[in-house]
Amino acid sequence: MKEVxxxxxxxxxxFTYPEGEHPIFSDFTADLPGGFVSLVGPNGIGKSTLMLLAAGRLFxxxxxxxxxxxxxxxxxxxEERNRYASFIYQNMEFExxxxxxSLLETVYAGGFHPLKGEDFYQEVLSVFELTHLRERPLARLxxxxxxxxLLAFxxxxxxxxxxxxEPVFAMEDRQKEKALEFFRSYHERTGITIYLSLHELDLTKKYAKTVLLFKKNQTIEIGRPLEILTPQNLEEAYGVPAAMLKQKEYLDRTKLKEEAELWGEHKG
Known part of the structure; x- marks a missing residue:
């Protein structure tokens, strides 16, 4: 085990994807902190890939x-990999x-949670508004x-x-706030590190303790949200004036919402 x-x-x-023409990372070296961490940056720059690599889902x-x-x-x-890291993808499906x-209870019983207890189990069901869905088959959600x-799991x-x-996409605004508030508290209570990518910069500023801002040329700015998410840094990362990013956020959220609605129609 490496001493780091x-x-x-x-x-x-x-790392390069089999179908990719260009590497996502090339001879990349970095030390990244633990905590409650939000990954921010334009699509395709490597946020998801870095998390997949760190969690042992890719090599x-x-x-x-x-x-x-x-x-x-x-x-x-x-099992050993999952003890070290869980990973929540976008658009995960179960048949x-x-x-x-039954699935929630199985996950809880087989897990490694430091907050074992009926009160915590009920807290999770309440926070993620699952109590009334307990008898519904997972595939019909x-x-x-x-x-x-998935967040409850x-x-x-x-x-x-x-x-x-993108853990809170397809969720209502109030549900996003509840989820992020819960996971920040969860980190504080357990010491478990949480990495999440978010489109909404406002949510990152409000809830994240640390930000990883991905820029071109494999540059990652690391620090507190207000220190890192400056207009200059955001313009360098996204390649557009900072004033336009709110519109870009809206367009990204709209696209995700449309995809979720199409998914729901397909399931129906």
Whole structure:
């Protein structure tokens, strides 16, 4: 096990998707902190890929990546990997007809959570508004309901770290706020590190303790939201005037919402 003080250590990693023409990372080295961390930056710049690599869901073609001091290539099996890291993707789908409550209880019983207890279990159901959905088959949940269920699974399982790619998309604004408030408190109570990517800069500013702002040429600015999300930094990252980013955020959210609605129609 490598002796590193960072939460994630990237040691000269290179990664290109099989269908990709250009590398996402090339000989990239960085030390990334733990905490309640929001990843911000334009689409396609590597936010999701970095989380997948850090969580051991992908592996670099060159170099090594360490999570909590452990080389992600050395996890013995899926259970050990999941003990170190959970990962919530966008658009995860499940075909099981098993009731949601049964799955929640199975995840909770088989997890590693430091907050074991009936009060915490009920808190999770309440925060993610799942109490009235307990008897519904998972495959029959709407997109927003499915997203809330996935967040509940992650909270109940209790991996040493949680990575979430656009975790609150397809959710109502108040539900987004509740979810992010819960996970910030969850981090504070357990010490579990949470990495999440968000389109909404306002939510990052309000809830994140640390920001990773992805810029071109594999540059990542790291710090507190108000220190990092300055107009100059945002313009450098997104390539547009900072005043236009609110409109860009709106367009991104609208696209995600439309995709969620189409998904719901398909499921129906």
């Amino acid at each position: 003080n960072s939460f994630v250590h990237c040691d000269s990693i290179s 670099p073609q060159k170099g090594h990546i360490f999570l909590l001091g452990r080389d992600t290539r050395t996890f013995q099996d899926e 099981t007809e098993e009731p949601l409550e 709407s997109k927003g309901e499915m997203q809330r269920a 992650a909270a109940l399982y209790g991996s040493r770290s949680i990575f979430m790619d």
